Amino acid sequence: MKAISLFSGGLDSQLAIRMIARQGIEVIGVCFQTPFFGNSPGIIDSADRLGIRLDVLDISQEYIKDILLNPRYGYGKNFNPCIDCHGFMLHKAGDHMKEVGASFLVTGEVLGQRPMSQNKSSLALVEKLSGYPGLIVRPLSGKLLSATIPEQEGWIDREQLLDISGRGRTRQIALAEELGIVDYPSPAGGCLLTEPGFARRLKSLLQYRQIPNWSDTELLKVGRHFYLEGALLVVGRNHSENERLKHTALPGDIMIKMAERPGPTGLLRRLTPSQADISHAAAIVARYSDAKNLPQADAKLLDHEGRLLSHLTVIPLSPDLTPTMV
Secondary structure, X not given: OEEEEEOOOOHHHHHHHHHHHOOOOEEEEXXXXXXXXXXXXXXXXHHHHHOOEEEEEEOHHHHHHHHHOOOOOOOOOOOOOHHHHHHHHHHHHHHHHHHHOOOEEEOOOOEOOOOOOOOHHHHHHHHHHHOOOOOEEOOOOHHHOOOOHHHHOOOOOHHHOOOOEOOOOHHHHHHHHHHOOOOOOOOOOOOHHHOHHXXXXXXXXXXXXXXXXXXXXXXXXXXXXXXXXXXXXXXOOOHHHHHHHHHHOOOOOEEEEEOOOOOOOEEEEEOOOOOOOXXXXXXXXXXXXXXXXXXXXXXXXXXOOOOEEEEEEEOOOOHHHOOOOO
């Protein structure tokens, strides 16, 4: 018999898999990727150490259109549609379960670990949204929840499930030692939609983009952001971000660099049909360069592949005239 387990690479998901696997069930991990979560470093290594197959599924477009922009149960503190998100992932996992011939689903959720999205009523609502009621096993808190079909049918032994609840991790850490799990990340949110700064940037972008593309969402993760007359200017804060901007640029974007002084790379992206104020953008980039105290600076305008378009002389903006960052 096989089961599909949502897998983040974190401690709880590793424990859930080990608990089900030791009952003689083959467990296949599934990781869903979007621009906002699912790209945890080391997740493949974690699956290898557990000895499980890991299927990575990109659900970006469907997630943005159907969940992020239209959540039935609203958002959390920031831009995180947690109830709809959990239900959607379990629905996709259930579809994958049928494709690979598995019989039930597993998650590492712990009752009460997140007060708003992991209480009993929320877990029941998520199960309803998934379309697979009765087939979702939560081994870490199973004894505190109603018996699932796998327990009722004798596929797994309910007595081998646990009754963990709350935000503490003492019991999980002890269980990890018992099960030989020694490498796991520190607990973290893992979802950019829960971060206030990222959520604020995404809300601003959605005023211009009905459905953001991959490059739009990657831009949200780097640099200083300024909106200028229907255009977005992103200014790198260090060499790594400057390089990321170069790799994120699309046809039609204008890259801005100082010609004679060290400084950041700016990426100007038009979001409306109107002409963007290129001089204004170049003056902002100059403000963050070594030319910031000069009476004027020479800026290079490049296309998305780094080819020179033109030169432009600007007066670096003073801090009090620089637009507010998003």
